[in-house]
Amino acid sequence: MSLVIKVEDLGKLYRLGKVGTGTISHDLNRWFAKMRGKEDPTLKLGSTNDRTQKADSDYVWALKNINFEVNQGDVLGIIGRNGAGKSTLLKILSRTTSPSTGSYKTRGRIASLLEVGTGFHPELSGRENVFLNGAILGMTKQEIKRNFDEIVAFSGVERYIDTPVKRYSSGMYVRLAFAVAAHLEPEILIVDEVLAVGDQEFQDKCIGKMKDVAGQGRTVLFVSHNMVAIKNLCTRGLFMRNGQIEFDGTSQQAIDAYFSSMPKTSEKGIIPDDYPREYNTGKVFMRKIQLMNNADAVIDEVFFESKIKIRMTLFVIEEIKDAVIDVTFTSRDGIQITHSTNLFDDKTFFQLSKGEHEFEITMDNHFQPGNYSITTGVHLENGLTLEYLENIFDFSVLRSAGSDKEDFKYDWAHGWIRVPATWKQLS
Numbered sequence: 301m302s303l304v305i306k307v308e309d310l311g312k313l314y315r316l317g318k319v320g321t322g323t324i325s326h327d328l329n330r331w332f333a334k335m336r337g338k339e340d341p342t343l344k345l346g347s348t349n350d351r352t353q354k355a356d357s358d359y360v361w362a363l364k365n366i367n368f369e370v371n372q373g374d375v376l377g378i379i380g381r382n383g384a385g386k387s388t389l390l391k392i393l394s395r396t397t398s399p400s401t402g403s404y405k406t407r408g409r410i411a412s413l414l415e416v417g418t419g420f421h422p423e424l425s426g427r428e429n430v431f432l433n434g435a436i437l438g439m440t441k442q443e444i445k446r447n448f449d450e451i452v453a454f455s456g457v458e459r460y461i462d463t464p465v466k467r468y469s470s471g472m473y474v475r476l477a478f479a480v481a482a483h484l485e486p487e488i489l490i491v492d493e494v495l496a497v498g499d500q501e502f503q504d505k506c507i508g509k510m511k512d513v514a515g516q517g518r519t520v521l522f523v524s525h526n527m528v529a530i531k532n533l534c535t536r537g538l539f540m541r542n543g544q545i546e547f548d549g550t551s552q553q554a555i556d557a558y559f560s561s562m563p564k565t566s567e568k569g570i571i572p573d574d575y576p577r578e579y580n581t582g583k584v585f586m587r588k589i590q591l592m593n594n595a596d597a598v599i600d601e602v603f604f605e606s607k608i609k610i611r612m613t614l615f616v617i618e619e620i621k622d623a624v625i626d627v628t629f630t631s632r633d634g635i636q637i638t639h640s641t642n643l644f645d646d647k648t649f650f651q652l653s654k655g656e657h658e659f660e661i662t663m664d665n666h667f668q669p670g671n672y673s674i675t676t677g678v679h680l681e682n683g684l685t686l687e688y689l690e691n692i693f694d695f696s697v698l699r700s701a702g703s704d705k706e707d708f709k710y711d712w713a714h715g716w717i718r719v720p721a722t723w724k725q726l727s
Contacts (some may be wrong), residue, residue: 305370309402377534408487422466455479527634
Protein backbone atom coordinates (compact mmCIF):
# COMPACT_ATOMS: atom_id res chain seq x y z
CA MET A 301 0.00 0.00 0.00
CA SER A 302 1.24 3.48 -0.83
CA LEU A 303 1.66 6.16 1.82
CA VAL A 304 -0.99 8.95 1.73
CA ILE A 305 -0.38 10.73 5.07
CA LYS A 306 2.90 11.19 6.92
CA VAL A 307 3.06 13.23 10.14
CA GLU A 308 6.40 14.02 11.79
CA ASP A 309 6.91 15.71 15.18
CA LEU A 310 3.71 17.71 14.74
CA GLY A 311 2.83 20.25 17.43
CA LYS A 312 0.26 23.00 17.90
CA LEU A 313 0.77 25.70 20.56
CA TYR A 314 -2.02 28.02 21.70
CA ARG A 315 -1.94 31.03 24.00
CA LEU A 316 -4.51 30.81 26.79
CA GLY A 317 -7.05 33.57 27.28
CA LYS A 318 -5.85 35.70 24.38
CA VAL A 319 -6.50 36.13 20.69
CA GLY A 320 -3.29 36.16 18.65
CA THR A 321 0.25 35.07 19.42
CA GLY A 322 0.92 37.48 22.30
CA THR A 323 2.41 40.89 22.95
CA ILE A 324 4.58 43.01 20.62
CA SER A 325 7.66 41.94 22.62
CA HIS A 326 6.74 38.28 21.99
CA ASP A 327 6.40 38.94 18.27
CA LEU A 328 9.75 40.81 18.17
CA ASN A 329 11.51 37.98 20.01
CA ARG A 330 10.09 35.48 17.56
CA TRP A 331 11.15 37.66 14.58
CA PHE A 332 14.70 38.09 15.88
CA ALA A 333 15.01 34.34 16.48
CA LYS A 334 13.81 33.63 12.96
CA MET A 335 16.27 36.13 11.44
CA ARG A 336 19.14 34.46 13.33
CA GLY A 337 18.02 31.01 12.25
CA LYS A 338 17.13 29.96 15.79
CA GLU A 339 14.11 28.20 17.23
CA ASP A 340 11.02 30.25 18.05
CA PRO A 341 11.47 30.99 21.81
CA THR A 342 7.70 30.71 22.32
CA LEU A 343 7.91 27.01 21.52
CA LYS A 344 10.05 26.46 24.62
CA LEU A 345 7.09 27.53 26.72
CA GLY A 346 3.77 25.86 27.24
CA SER A 347 2.29 23.21 29.48
CA THR A 348 0.80 19.82 28.67
CA ASN A 349 -2.78 19.83 27.44
CA ASP A 350 -4.26 18.36 30.63
CA ARG A 351 -7.71 19.76 31.39
CA THR A 352 -7.65 18.43 34.95
CA GLN A 353 -4.63 20.53 36.00
CA LYS A 354 -4.46 24.25 36.67
CA ALA A 355 -2.51 26.10 33.98
CA ASP A 356 1.09 26.96 34.95
CA SER A 357 1.87 28.82 31.71
CA ASP A 358 0.24 31.28 29.32
CA TYR A 359 0.70 28.70 26.58
CA VAL A 360 -0.58 25.16 26.12
CA TRP A 361 0.37 22.42 23.67
CA ALA A 362 -2.89 21.25 22.10
CA LEU A 363 -0.71 18.76 20.17
CA LYS A 364 2.87 17.73 20.80
CA ASN A 365 5.26 15.21 19.24
CA ILE A 366 2.64 13.64 16.97
CA ASN A 367 4.10 10.99 14.66
CA PHE A 368 2.19 8.49 12.51
CA GLU A 369 1.69 7.29 8.95
CA VAL A 370 -1.45 6.29 7.08
CA ASN A 371 -1.49 4.05 4.01
CA GLN A 372 -3.94 4.12 1.15
CA GLY A 373 -7.10 2.23 2.06
CA ASP A 374 -6.62 2.53 5.83
CA VAL A 375 -9.66 3.35 7.94
CA LEU A 376 -8.18 5.11 10.97
CA GLY A 377 -10.31 5.75 14.04
CA ILE A 378 -9.08 8.49 16.38
CA ILE A 379 -10.43 8.32 19.93
CA GLY A 380 -9.84 10.07 23.23
CA ARG A 381 -11.58 12.18 25.83
CA ASN A 382 -12.79 15.72 25.14
CA GLY A 383 -9.83 18.07 24.73
CA ALA A 384 -7.36 15.33 23.78
CA GLY A 385 -6.41 17.13 20.54
CA LYS A 386 -8.36 14.99 18.04
CA SER A 387 -10.16 17.85 16.29
CA THR A 388 -7.04 20.02 16.25
CA LEU A 389 -5.19 17.23 14.46
CA LEU A 390 -7.93 16.91 11.85
CA LYS A 391 -7.99 20.68 11.30
CA ILE A 392 -4.26 20.65 10.57
CA LEU A 393 -4.58 17.72 8.16
CA SER A 394 -7.52 19.50 6.48
CA ARG A 395 -5.37 22.64 6.16
CA THR A 396 -7.79 24.85 8.08
CA THR A 397 -5.04 25.69 10.59
CA SER A 398 -1.27 25.38 10.52
CA PRO A 399 1.04 23.51 12.93
CA SER A 400 3.44 25.30 15.29
CA THR A 401 6.14 22.64 14.91
CA GLY A 402 6.83 19.63 12.75
CA SER A 403 5.48 18.79 9.33
CA TYR A 404 2.92 16.66 7.55
CA LYS A 405 2.47 15.46 3.99
CA THR A 406 -0.68 14.26 2.27
CA ARG A 407 -1.19 12.79 -1.18
CA GLY A 408 -4.49 13.07 -2.99
CA ARG A 409 -7.65 15.09 -2.73
CA ILE A 410 -9.01 15.61 0.80
CA ALA A 411 -12.66 16.03 1.75
CA SER A 412 -13.31 16.94 5.37
CA LEU A 413 -16.38 17.37 7.53
CA LEU A 414 -15.23 19.00 10.76
CA GLU A 415 -18.08 21.19 12.03
CA VAL A 416 -21.77 21.60 11.37
CA GLY A 417 -22.27 23.85 8.35
CA THR A 418 -18.59 24.18 7.45
CA GLY A 419 -18.39 25.86 4.05
CA PHE A 420 -22.11 26.70 3.93
CA HIS A 421 -23.47 30.21 3.48
CA PRO A 422 -26.63 30.66 5.57
CA GLU A 423 -28.35 32.98 3.09
CA LEU A 424 -27.95 30.60 0.16
CA SER A 425 -30.29 27.71 -0.58
CA GLY A 426 -29.34 24.09 -0.17
CA ARG A 427 -28.92 23.76 -3.93
CA GLU A 428 -26.59 26.76 -4.11
CA ASN A 429 -24.61 25.53 -1.13
CA VAL A 430 -24.08 22.14 -2.75
CA PHE A 431 -22.32 23.89 -5.62
CA LEU A 432 -20.48 26.31 -3.31
CA ASN A 433 -19.33 23.62 -0.87
CA GLY A 434 -18.42 21.25 -3.68
CA ALA A 435 -16.26 23.96 -5.27
CA ILE A 436 -14.55 24.66 -1.92
CA LEU A 437 -13.78 20.96 -1.61
CA GLY A 438 -12.26 20.90 -5.09
CA MET A 439 -15.08 19.52 -7.25
CA THR A 440 -15.58 20.86 -10.77
CA LYS A 441 -19.00 22.15 -11.79
CA GLN A 442 -19.47 19.12 -14.04
CA GLU A 443 -18.67 16.75 -11.16
CA ILE A 444 -21.21 18.48 -8.94
CA LYS A 445 -23.88 18.36 -11.66
CA ARG A 446 -23.19 14.69 -12.28
CA ASN A 447 -23.51 13.83 -8.58
CA PHE A 448 -26.18 16.37 -7.61
CA ASP A 449 -29.21 14.06 -7.66
CA GLU A 450 -27.34 11.38 -5.70
CA ILE A 451 -26.15 13.96 -3.14
CA VAL A 452 -29.67 15.26 -2.56
CA ALA A 453 -31.17 11.76 -2.39
CA PHE A 454 -28.54 10.66 0.14
CA SER A 455 -29.06 13.75 2.31
CA GLY A 456 -32.83 13.29 2.48
CA VAL A 457 -33.51 17.06 2.31
CA GLU A 458 -34.92 17.15 -1.23
CA ARG A 459 -38.06 18.93 -0.08
CA TYR A 460 -35.99 21.82 1.30
CA ILE A 461 -33.23 21.94 -1.30
CA ASP A 462 -34.30 25.41 -2.54
CA THR A 463 -34.76 26.80 0.99
CA PRO A 464 -32.01 28.97 2.59
CA VAL A 465 -29.95 26.74 4.86
CA LYS A 466 -30.26 29.22 7.75
CA ARG A 467 -33.69 27.63 8.20
CA TYR A 468 -32.25 24.11 8.37
CA SER A 469 -31.91 22.23 11.62
CA SER A 470 -28.42 21.16 12.68
CA GLY A 471 -29.26 17.62 11.57
CA MET A 472 -30.25 18.80 8.09
CA TYR A 473 -27.01 20.81 7.88
CA VAL A 474 -24.97 17.71 8.65
CA ARG A 475 -26.93 15.53 6.24
CA LEU A 476 -26.29 17.84 3.31
CA ALA A 477 -22.68 18.62 4.25
CA PHE A 478 -21.77 14.95 4.65
CA ALA A 479 -23.51 14.04 1.40
CA VAL A 480 -21.40 16.62 -0.50
CA ALA A 481 -18.13 15.54 1.15
CA ALA A 482 -18.79 11.81 0.67
CA HIS A 483 -19.68 12.18 -3.02
CA LEU A 484 -16.58 14.21 -3.81
CA GLU A 485 -14.82 10.86 -4.37
CA PRO A 486 -11.77 12.00 -2.38
CA GLU A 487 -8.61 10.00 -1.86
CA ILE A 488 -8.84 10.97 1.83
CA LEU A 489 -12.14 11.47 3.72
CA ILE A 490 -11.85 13.16 7.14
CA VAL A 491 -14.92 13.05 9.40
CA ASP A 492 -15.17 14.53 12.90
CA GLU A 493 -17.78 13.83 15.59
CA VAL A 494 -20.42 15.85 13.71
CA LEU A 495 -22.26 12.65 12.77
CA ALA A 496 -23.55 12.55 16.36
CA VAL A 497 -25.94 15.35 15.38
CA GLY A 498 -27.81 13.15 12.89
CA ASP A 499 -30.48 10.60 13.75
CA GLN A 500 -29.75 6.88 13.94
CA GLU A 501 -30.95 6.14 10.42
CA PHE A 502 -28.64 8.79 8.96
CA GLN A 503 -25.69 7.69 11.12
CA ASP A 504 -26.14 4.17 9.73
CA LYS A 505 -26.15 5.59 6.19
CA CYS A 506 -22.97 7.55 6.91
CA ILE A 507 -21.20 4.51 8.31
CA GLY A 508 -22.26 2.55 5.25
CA LYS A 509 -21.01 5.29 2.93
CA MET A 510 -17.65 5.43 4.71
CA LYS A 511 -17.37 1.65 4.33
CA ASP A 512 -18.05 2.06 0.60
CA VAL A 513 -15.36 4.76 0.36
CA ALA A 514 -12.87 2.51 2.17
CA GLY A 515 -13.89 -0.45 0.02
CA GLN A 516 -12.87 1.53 -3.06
CA GLY A 517 -9.30 1.78 -1.75
CA ARG A 518 -9.66 5.29 -0.38
CA THR A 519 -8.55 6.43 3.07
CA VAL A 520 -10.84 7.45 5.95
CA LEU A 521 -9.94 9.30 9.17
CA PHE A 522 -12.81 9.11 11.63
CA VAL A 523 -13.08 10.81 15.05
CA SER A 524 -15.91 9.54 17.25
CA HIS A 525 -16.91 8.78 20.83
CA ASN A 526 -19.06 5.93 19.48
CA MET A 527 -16.83 2.93 20.18
CA VAL A 528 -19.17 0.54 18.39
CA ALA A 529 -18.81 2.57 15.18
CA ILE A 530 -15.02 2.75 15.64
CA LYS A 531 -14.81 -1.01 16.15
CA ASN A 532 -17.08 -1.89 13.21
CA LEU A 533 -15.69 0.62 10.72
CA CYS A 534 -12.00 1.09 11.50
CA THR A 535 -9.12 -1.26 10.82
CA ARG A 536 -6.75 0.77 12.99
CA GLY A 537 -7.07 3.06 16.02
CA LEU A 538 -5.19 6.01 17.50
CA PHE A 539 -5.84 6.76 21.16
CA MET A 540 -4.95 10.37 22.02
CA ARG A 541 -4.49 11.78 25.49
CA ASN A 542 -3.46 15.29 26.58
CA GLY A 543 -2.42 16.26 23.06
CA GLN A 544 -0.24 13.21 22.43
CA ILE A 545 -0.66 9.77 20.90
CA GLU A 546 -0.96 7.29 23.73
CA PHE A 547 -1.52 4.16 21.63
CA ASP A 548 -1.45 3.16 17.96
CA GLY A 549 -2.71 -0.29 17.01
CA THR A 550 -5.84 -2.15 15.98
CA SER A 551 -9.17 -0.49 16.69
CA GLN A 552 -9.99 -2.99 19.46
CA GLN A 553 -6.60 -2.48 21.12
CA ALA A 554 -7.06 1.30 20.98
CA ILE A 555 -10.53 0.99 22.55
CA ASP A 556 -9.13 -1.22 25.33
CA ALA A 557 -6.35 1.32 25.97
CA TYR A 558 -8.91 4.15 26.06
CA PHE A 559 -11.11 2.47 28.67
CA SER A 560 -8.12 1.30 30.72
CA SER A 561 -6.86 4.90 30.92
CA MET A 562 -10.03 6.28 32.48
CA PRO A 563 -9.68 7.30 36.13
CA LYS A 564 -11.40 4.95 38.54
CA THR A 565 -12.45 4.90 42.15
CA SER A 566 -10.18 3.46 44.81
CA GLU A 567 -10.38 -0.24 45.68
CA LYS A 568 -13.09 0.60 48.20
CA GLY A 569 -15.12 2.53 45.64
CA ILE A 570 -14.19 5.91 47.13
CA ILE A 571 -13.92 8.75 44.60
CA PRO A 572 -10.86 10.89 45.40
CA ASP A 573 -11.21 14.65 45.88
CA ASP A 574 -8.91 15.32 42.90
CA TYR A 575 -10.85 13.01 40.57
CA PRO A 576 -11.07 14.65 37.08
CA ARG A 577 -14.84 14.98 36.80
CA GLU A 578 -16.10 15.11 33.23
CA TYR A 579 -18.95 17.43 34.15
CA ASN A 580 -20.00 19.00 37.44
CA THR A 581 -21.96 22.16 38.33
CA GLY A 582 -20.63 22.34 41.91
CA LYS A 583 -24.04 21.61 43.46
CA VAL A 584 -23.52 17.91 44.20
CA PHE A 585 -20.57 15.52 44.31
CA MET A 586 -20.51 11.75 44.14
CA ARG A 587 -18.29 10.52 47.00
CA LYS A 588 -18.64 6.74 46.73
CA ILE A 589 -20.02 4.13 44.37
CA GLN A 590 -19.68 0.55 45.57
CA LEU A 591 -20.75 -2.92 44.56
CA MET A 592 -21.85 -4.84 47.67
CA ASN A 593 -22.46 -8.49 48.52
CA ASN A 594 -25.11 -9.83 50.90
CA ALA A 595 -22.79 -9.21 53.87
CA ASP A 596 -22.42 -5.55 52.79
CA ALA A 597 -18.76 -6.05 51.89
CA VAL A 598 -17.35 -4.09 48.94
CA ILE A 599 -16.66 -6.36 45.94
CA ASP A 600 -15.89 -6.03 42.24
CA GLU A 601 -17.08 -9.48 41.13
CA VAL A 602 -20.51 -11.07 41.16
CA PHE A 603 -21.74 -14.46 40.00
CA PHE A 604 -24.05 -14.84 37.04
CA GLU A 605 -27.75 -14.64 38.08
CA SER A 606 -26.92 -13.41 41.59
CA LYS A 607 -28.25 -10.08 42.87
CA ILE A 608 -26.47 -6.83 42.06
CA LYS A 609 -26.45 -4.27 44.88
CA ILE A 610 -24.93 -0.85 44.29
CA ARG A 611 -24.49 1.67 47.10
CA MET A 612 -23.59 5.30 46.39
CA THR A 613 -22.95 8.36 48.56
CA LEU A 614 -23.64 11.94 47.45
CA PHE A 615 -22.61 15.18 49.11
CA VAL A 616 -25.09 17.96 48.34
CA ILE A 617 -23.87 21.59 48.40
CA GLU A 618 -27.19 23.23 47.48
CA GLU A 619 -30.65 21.83 48.17
CA ILE A 620 -31.99 19.88 45.18
CA LYS A 621 -35.66 19.25 44.57
CA ASP A 622 -36.83 16.58 42.13
CA ALA A 623 -33.43 14.90 41.66
CA VAL A 624 -32.95 12.00 39.26
CA ILE A 625 -30.00 9.63 39.78
CA ASP A 626 -29.08 7.18 37.05
CA VAL A 627 -26.70 4.31 36.47
CA THR A 628 -25.77 3.05 33.02
CA PHE A 629 -24.10 -0.30 32.43
CA THR A 630 -21.74 -0.56 29.46
CA SER A 631 -19.52 -3.26 28.03
CA ARG A 632 -15.78 -2.73 27.66
CA ASP A 633 -16.49 -1.89 24.00
CA GLY A 634 -18.60 1.06 25.09
CA ILE A 635 -21.90 -0.61 24.21
CA GLN A 636 -24.70 0.69 26.45
CA ILE A 637 -26.42 -2.40 27.79
CA THR A 638 -29.02 -1.11 30.22
CA HIS A 639 -29.96 2.00 32.13
CA SER A 640 -31.76 2.55 35.42
CA THR A 641 -33.07 5.67 37.21
CA ASN A 642 -35.26 6.28 40.24
CA LEU A 643 -37.72 8.11 37.97
CA PHE A 644 -38.17 5.17 35.57
CA ASP A 645 -38.11 2.38 38.12
CA ASP A 646 -39.83 3.90 41.17
CA LYS A 647 -41.73 6.73 39.44
CA THR A 648 -40.49 9.20 42.03
CA PHE A 649 -37.98 12.03 42.51
CA PHE A 650 -35.46 12.36 45.34
CA GLN A 651 -35.56 15.45 47.59
CA LEU A 652 -31.98 16.22 48.61
CA SER A 653 -31.19 18.63 51.45
CA LYS A 654 -27.67 19.95 52.06
CA GLY A 655 -25.26 17.35 53.38
CA GLU A 656 -24.53 13.68 52.76
CA HIS A 657 -27.03 11.19 51.35
CA GLU A 658 -26.70 7.46 50.74
CA PHE A 659 -28.62 5.39 48.18
CA GLU A 660 -28.89 1.71 47.38
CA ILE A 661 -29.90 0.10 44.09
CA THR A 662 -30.77 -3.60 43.94
CA MET A 663 -31.46 -5.48 40.73
CA ASP A 664 -31.49 -8.98 39.31
CA ASN A 665 -28.26 -9.84 37.54
CA HIS A 666 -28.88 -11.21 34.07
CA PHE A 667 -25.57 -10.00 32.64
CA GLN A 668 -23.64 -12.70 30.82
CA PRO A 669 -20.17 -13.39 32.29
CA GLY A 670 -17.71 -10.67 31.31
CA ASN A 671 -16.39 -7.24 32.25
CA TYR A 672 -18.61 -4.17 32.61
CA SER A 673 -18.43 -0.50 33.58
CA ILE A 674 -20.85 1.80 35.39
CA THR A 675 -21.53 5.41 34.39
CA THR A 676 -23.58 7.50 36.80
CA GLY A 677 -25.05 10.97 36.98
CA VAL A 678 -27.33 13.31 38.94
CA HIS A 679 -29.91 15.32 37.03
CA LEU A 680 -32.88 17.63 37.53
CA GLU A 681 -36.45 16.99 36.39
CA ASN A 682 -35.90 19.33 33.42
CA GLY A 683 -32.95 17.23 32.21
CA LEU A 684 -30.15 19.50 33.46
CA THR A 685 -27.11 17.44 34.49
CA LEU A 686 -25.50 18.34 37.83
CA GLU A 687 -22.87 15.58 38.02
CA TYR A 688 -21.69 13.07 35.44
CA LEU A 689 -19.05 10.35 35.93
CA GLU A 690 -18.29 8.17 32.92
CA ASN A 691 -17.11 4.58 33.44
CA ILE A 692 -16.39 5.38 37.07
CA PHE A 693 -16.52 1.79 38.32
CA ASP A 694 -15.57 -1.56 36.74
CA PHE A 695 -16.89 -4.93 37.78
CA SER A 696 -16.90 -8.49 36.50
CA VAL A 697 -19.65 -11.09 36.23
CA LEU A 698 -18.32 -14.60 36.87
CA ARG A 699 -19.75 -17.89 35.74
CA SER A 700 -21.92 -19.59 38.32
CA ALA A 701 -20.08 -21.23 41.18
CA GLY A 702 -19.10 -24.78 40.31
CA SER A 703 -19.34 -24.35 36.54
CA ASP A 704 -16.48 -24.16 34.06
CA LYS A 705 -16.10 -22.81 30.54
CA GLU A 706 -16.80 -26.14 28.88
CA ASP A 707 -20.18 -26.81 30.50
CA PHE A 708 -21.39 -23.21 30.74
CA LYS A 709 -23.68 -22.55 27.76
CA TYR A 710 -24.37 -18.84 28.15
CA ASP A 711 -21.64 -16.28 27.57
CA TRP A 712 -21.10 -13.00 25.72
CA ALA A 713 -21.12 -14.77 22.35
CA HIS A 714 -24.88 -15.14 22.84
CA GLY A 715 -25.48 -11.50 23.77
CA TRP A 716 -24.87 -9.34 26.83
CA ILE A 717 -28.00 -10.16 28.83
CA ARG A 718 -29.88 -13.38 29.35
CA VAL A 719 -33.62 -12.77 29.70
CA PRO A 720 -35.40 -15.53 31.67
CA ALA A 721 -38.16 -17.16 29.67
CA THR A 722 -40.69 -20.00 29.97
CA TRP A 723 -40.73 -22.72 27.28
CA LYS A 724 -43.68 -24.96 26.42
CA GLN A 725 -44.04 -27.70 23.86
CA LEU A 726 -47.44 -27.16 22.24
CA SER A 727 -47.48 -30.10 19.85
